[in-house]
Amino acid sequence: MAAARCALALALLAAPTQALAARRRSPVRMSIAPSDVVVMMNGLPGKMGYSCAEACVARGMTLADVALTGEPFAGTPTDDRIPKVDLVAGGSDEAEKRGAELAKKCKEQGKVLVAVDFTAPQAALPNAEYYARHGMHFVMGTTGGDYDAIGKTVTDGKHGAVVAPNMSKQIVAMQAVVDQAARDFPNAFAGYDLTVIESHQKAKVDTSGTAKAVVASLKELNGGGFQVEDVEKVRNDETSLNGANGRLGKVPSEHLPGHAYHTYALTSGDGTVTFELRHNVNGRSTYAEGVADACLFLAAKADAGFPRARFLGRRKRLFDMIDVLQEGAMS
């Protein structure tokens, strides 16, 4: 009988578990003094570069005096929003030399060096290889790179990374919640119509990536045939300002050049019931704050030697924003 129970128990243990449930067994939270973290802000003089640098400095981290940039921007002086940074071209000998010096100096001073990467799709993998060569931990928000290859530079190395296409903790949490809902309650909204409308700055041509991801989950809830092309894109100042007659939040005029407003609506077949989810973002601060959180998370993990998540667990060095969120949940 005991043997049978044991066999049953082992069989059940082998069953697949939900990702989130497994992640709940997290270790106690670890932390590091922000002043012990040095951030190499690669992607300056881009807007996200400035926003991330400002957020990290505001949180008490130190900005490295050198950073990678695209070749046309090498030597561009940084402006006075942030401490002075020398911008060197990624892939250059200068980049190798300055990177090695920076890594050496941080090590000597007992600081944890974290590179932040908001560069370009074609730079993502070469930069990841650069971080591996110099043993730099990194937080990468650059999209469009080869995520598998980038992940391999980390798992093959000894350093750590947070890699995520969306660095906003709250948006990532919202996406995870909707995704879980679709798995828990497929067809709970059968017979409901799904409509999606989003507004972004006029310069953004394609459909919101967040909308695409959320729609992929929501369509499980109503079991319907919603297509990405059915997302209504607003790229018109007047409509953005008036909130598409109540269907969207109203975009403040100063944020017309940079905003991301979304409304997902599920409406019952008889029209009597509507559920709406809206997420409206002005500017870049939620992403920059997420980057700062990710830097502190990663530096603390590195400082603790990337401890095992649990007894007999593997040492984990490659993370995403869900990991950062879950760590926050332990605080």
Next chain:
Amino acid sequence: MAAARCALALALLAAPTQALAARRRSPVRMSIAPSDVVVMMNGLPGKMGYSCAEACVARGMTLADVALTGEPFAGTPTDDRIPKVDLVAGGSDEAEKRGAELAKKCKEQGKVLVAVDFTAPQAALPNAEYYARHGMHFVMGTTGGDYDAIGKTVTDGKHGAVVAPNMSKQIVAMQAVVDQAARDFPNAFAGYDLTVIESHQKAKVDTSGTAKAVVASLKELNGGGFQVEDVEKVRNDETSLNGANGRLGKVPSEHLPGHAYHTYALTSGDGTVTFELRHNVNGRSTYAEGVADACLFLAAKADAGFPRARFLGRRKRLFDMIDVLQEGAMS
């Protein structure tokens, strides 16, 4: 080593599991022909009684020709929205006699009898005892009763029941999703302000019960000190019609006498990011449809002899709307 692994496996099995994860191991879906289900609609001539009766008939179920009502309403003729029903006072000898006859007739004809209860708080427990005496399965949406005592009438008996304070599958799903989110991501919205505004018909004095339940979860997400008293109640036709200047959905004038509109908003400390959840219900059809779903769910379970949910599982006869939802997910 094998013994150690076995002990570890057994220890892990003993760990508490999330309710939803456990419920995912549901049996294959069972069903019953609606024409084999007889519904005793207790709570006529109330509005929910009519709505539920209409929904059940529209789905092909048969309405019993007798039902329990409050003493002042005994003998009231039902109107022509539904097949004729004799309304007898709950607790009367007539109710006992007619109930016994109905149960006997259904049994002889091979029909499954399900009582639906939308009565009054003080009638809920006496009615549950009545259902137990007559072996009637029941779906109870009546609120304010003693749920523990009502549940005990079922677990002590041989019949089944679906008992839930909110019979809308979609609202119940939404509540479960928010509740799970609060457990998965506590403090993910730390530093965000929570605001809640709801509109109901003017006759509703107290704060929405759904709002209270959702707020209990949302406050875990921002870790803040939101109080139920902070919910802004709209009981004013003009504000309901204009949607509180965009903060609520606009209530159609014909639904001013019966609606439930809610907006929950989480706004970042710097005001740049807002997440909103809105659920707007006009009339009673979403609740009535949920009752019809619950009747078919319960009748199918009863028809199959309330099978065990899994190998070595217990026979379950007392259900809530999450069970109904999860069964739907299997279809």
